[in-house]
Amino acid sequence: MAVAAAAARVxxxxxxxxxxxxxxxxxxxxxxxxxxxxxxxxQPFSSLDDKPQFPGASAEFxxxxxxxxxxxxxxxxxxxxxxxxxxxxxxSEDPHLPQEKVLKFYKTMTLLNTMDRILYESQRQGRISFxxxxxxxxxxxxxxxxALDSTDLVFGQYREAGVLMYRNYPLELFMAQCxxxxxxxxxxxxxxxxxxxxxRHFVTIxxxxxxxxxxxxxxxxxxxxxxxxxxNDVFAVYNATKEARRRAVxxxxxxxxxxxxxxxxxxxxxxxxxxxRSVDEVNYWDKQDHPISRLRHYLQSCGWWDDEQEKAxxxxxxxxxxxxxxxxxxxxxxxxxxxxxxxxxxxxxxLRKQQESLARHLQTYGEHYPLDHFEK
Amino acid sequence: MAATxxxxxxxxxxxxxxxxxxxxxxxxxxLPGGFLQxxxxxxxxxxxxxxxxxxxxxxxxxxxxxxxxxxxxxQAVTSALDNSLAKDPTAVIFGEDVAFGGVxxxxxxxxxxxxxxxxxxxxxxxxxxxxxxxGIAVTGATAIAEIQFADYIFPAFDQIVxxxxxxxxxxxxxxxxxxxxxxxxxxCVGHGALYHSQSPEAFFAHCPxxxxxxxxxxxxxxxxxxxxxEDKNPCIFFEPKILYxxxxxxxxxxxxxxxxxxxxxxxxxxxxxLVAWGTQVHVIREVASMAHEKLGVSCEVIDLRTIIxxxxxxxxxxxxxxxxxxxxxxxxxxxTPFPHIFEPFYIPDKWKCYDALRKMIxx
Numbered sequence: 001m002a003v004a005a006a007a008a009r010v011x012x013x014x015x016x017x018x019x020x021x022x023x024x025x026x027x028x029x030x031x032x033x034x035x036x037x038x039x040x041x042x043q044p045f046s047s048l049d050d051k052p053q054f055p056g057a058s059a060e061f062x063x064x065x066x067x068x069x070x071x072x073x074x075x076x077x078x079x080x081x082x083x084x085x086x087x088x089x090x091x092s093e094d095p096h097l098p099q100e101k102v103l104k105f106y107k108t109m110t111l112l113n114t115m116d117r118i119l120y121e122s123q124r125q126g127r128i129s130f131x132x133x134x135x136x137x138x139x140x141x142x143x144x145x146x147a148l149d150s151t152d153l154v155f156g157q158y159r160e161a162g163v164l165m166y167r168n169y170p171l172e173l174f175m176a177q178c179x180x181x182x183x184x185x186x187x188x189x190x191x192x193x194x195x196x197x198x199x200r201h202f203v204t205i206x207x208x209x210x211x212x213x214x215x216x217x218x219x220x221x222x223x224x225x226x227x228x229x230x231x232n233d234v235f236a237v238y239n240a241t242k243e244a245r246r247r248a249v250x251x252x253x254x255x256x257x258x259x260x261x262x263x264x265x266x267x268x269x270x271x272x273x274x275x276x277r278s279v280d281e282v283n284y285w286d287k288q289d290h291p292i293s294r295l296r297h298y299l300q301s302c303g304w305w306d307d308e309q310e311k312a313x314x315x316x317x318x319x320x321x322x323x324x325x326x327x328x329x330x331x332x333x334x335x336x337x338x339x340x341x342x343x344x345x346x347x348x349x350x351l352r353k354q355q356e357s358l359a360r361h362l363q364t365y366g367e368h369y370p371l372d373h374f375e376k
Numbered sequence: 377m378a379a380t381x382x383x384x385x386x387x388x389x390x391x392x393x394x395x396x397x398x399x400x401x402x403x404x405x406x407l408p409g410g411f412l413q414x415x416x417x418x419x420x421x422x423x424x425x426x427x428x429x430x431x432x433x434x435x436x437x438x439x440x441x442x443x444x445x446x447x448x449x450x451q452a453v454t455s456a457l458d459n460s461l462a463k464d465p466t467a468v469i470f471g472e473d474v475a476f477g478g479v480x481x482x483x484x485x486x487x488x489x490x491x492x493x494x495x496x497x498x499x500x501x502x503x504x505x506x507x508x509x510x511g512i513a514v515t516g517a518t519a520i521a522e523i524q525f526a527d528y529i530f531p532a533f534d535q536i537v538x539x540x541x542x543x544x545x546x547x548x549x550x551x552x553x554x555x556x557x558x559x560x561x562x563x564c565v566g567h568g569a570l571y572h573s574q575s576p577e578a579f580f581a582h583c584p585x586x587x588x589x590x591x592x593x594x595x596x597x598x599x600x601x602x603x604x605x606e607d608k609n610p611c612i613f614f615e616p617k618i619l620y621x622x623x624x625x626x627x628x629x630x631x632x633x634x635x636x637x638x639x640x641x642x643x644x645x646x647x648x649x650l651v652a653w654g655t656q657v658h659v660i661r662e663v664a665s666m667a668h669e670k671l672g673v674s675c676e677v678i679d680l681r682t683i684i685x686x687x688x689x690x691x692x693x694x695x696x697x698x699x700x701x702x703x704x705x706x707x708x709x710x711x712t713p714f715p716h717i718f719e720p721f722y723i724p725d726k727w728k729c730y731d732a733l734r735k736m737i738x739x
Contacts, residue, residue: 187548204547
């Protein structure tokens with residue numbers, strides 16, 4: 001998973017978005033590279049030099065035929081702060097966050113985990129149509145969200161709900177989107193887990209994943225300053241994101257953070273991952289290198305958490321989720337007329353005609369449709 | 377603006393000499409005699425580069441928008457962009473090679489006038505150009521993206537169809553990229569072949585959430601482009617490249633808008649309706665006058681202008697199926713990629729349109 005850091009710059013309060021964090025992806029072409037990245041700048045052209053003169057290439061000639069092995073190149077080291085047991089390795093890298101903040105990290109990750117369990121189960125029972133869990137990746141969400149300003153604009157993908165959770169998106173609204181009920185801000189348009197929230201500066205999630213792959217895969221190739229971090233180490237993610245954000249704003253250039261992690265759950269409720277990976281591998285990550293466990297060990301070693309609190313919190317968080325869940329299930333779905341709005345800012349004539357045509361159709365054939373579950 | 381037009385004009389003439397005149401240049405270059413035989417002077421049509429398949433017909437000078445100036449199509453585009461950047465401080469223009477003025481000169485002078493933060497190049501990556509445009513439009517900026525040739529829009533197809541078009545709908549109107557406009561040179565040009573001639577509007581014509589607009593002339597281009605830029609939905613504006621220099625008419629200097637999703641009946645008629653957009657409007661205008669002259673047929677000529685959402689009411693009524701006296705006829709390019717040397721045979725020229733019309737009235 002890769003997370004590009006956001007630079008917060010104000011475009012002005014146009015279009016009602018208020019303060020907005022702007023993601024500036026200035027990728028460099030041959031010309032752009034030379035200007036914006038001085039460390040990669042080619043030497044000035046000189047016909048006297050025997051060095052390569054190719055614009056944008058800062059390399060030496062070689063007279064031995066050798067192919068570059070891909071595995072050798074991709075040995076980018078992985079930054080981490082805690083070991084797998086949650087102990088700080090290098091004290092100078094400990095962000096020394098206050099207890100309240102670290103507890104918020106922990107409670108966010110565990111609440112997300114609890115919500116995931118309940119909603120996954122609800123899909124199995126046919127109560128929602130689809131679900132995707134975040135198991136194993138909670139550290140990447142929370143570490144990065146915590147390091148950003150709450151007004152930084154986040155363009156998430158479908159397995160990044162922890163960012164929204166960290167920004168205090170209420171359980172009621174998570175559930176509303178999964179159930180597509182009248183409280184859903186997205187008006188029931190998308191499959192579950194495609195959350196969005198304007199107030200919390202989290203752009204509505206879309207399904208296509210490949211829209212992000214070009215950026216993720218080729219950071220250094222694009223001339224973007226990049227780092228690889230242990231995504232299951234919430235402090236490492238936090239530190240890297242904090243620094244990347246600071247520099248992105250100060251230097252007006254993009255940063256790429258590749259947070260290494262492991263997806264413990266199936267891809268979605270439509271997937272049985274035992275078909276393509278070993279159960280042993282999954283168990284390793286679940287038992288031996290899990291972001292929640294590692295943080296809990298850290299909390300316990302600071303004296304900020306114990307088994308009593310763990311038990312109480314599990315009970316409390318489960319109760320909160322169940323309450324929100326039951327309420328969401330009881331609500332009606334939005335009116336079918338909302339099928340037609342927001343395609344454009346204004347409704348074109350043709351769509352209005354189609355909307356009227358559906359209304360007429362339902363007058364005659366309404367009994368064949370689940371109208372009882374929908375608002376009028 | 378006048379000074380720019382004069383300079384651009386001079387550069388244009390040099391460019392024309394460079395492109396079409398190179399045979400002449402080599403002849404005079406003092407090369408050993410017999411290296412290149414001069415092009416035969418006896419009018420062997422097959423040897424000469426083809427003449428355009430249409431004649432641009434300028435509209436009468438518009439009087440309701442203030443002072444006008446003679447502009448060709450690319451200058452009209454520059455004028456629209458200039459107006460936009462002047463009145464909207466969030467407007468930015470970006471794409472491949474736009475900084476120096478663009479490969480068709482549409483952005484000449486704009487970087488000097490508005491600065492490098494408002495007019496800038498992107499890498500050669502259409503997915504990135506549109507993806508970036510969507511991103512900054514979401515934050516509230518007016519994003520004007522250029523795709524260098526419509527033939528290259530396909531790497532951005534996913535961004536346009538799956539992201540831009542659906543942004544408002546899928547978020548329940550929490551977010552939108554309505555301030556995005558994508559402009560791109562479009563259509564046949566005589567020698568463009570597979571990858572510099574395409575008219576890909578049909579790929580977008582059934583994608584709810586975007587608007588696709590194609591002007592027939594400089595005056596139409598400026599007004600429609602300004603409407604696209606100001607429209608609160610993502611728009612694709614295709615610019616017929618063959619008209620960039622060939623189409624010249626009086627265009628208002630100040631900004632003005634031509635409404636989207638409104639077709640224009642440019643000629644009334646009672647027997648046959650001809651519908652087209654972009655360059656083809658000039659072809660069918662000529663077909664209409666041929667039909668009148670040779671067949672005594674009265675043709676209604678309609679410029680569709682916006683492809684999606686299109687003006688159904690002007691073009692046809694749902695009940696028209698029962699009122700038609702002949703099946704609807706479509707005259708298009710063949711279902712092959714756009715060929716190079718065969719272009720004169722490929723395009724739906726006035727003879728093919730005329731022939732279809734003739735068959736139709738004799739149905």
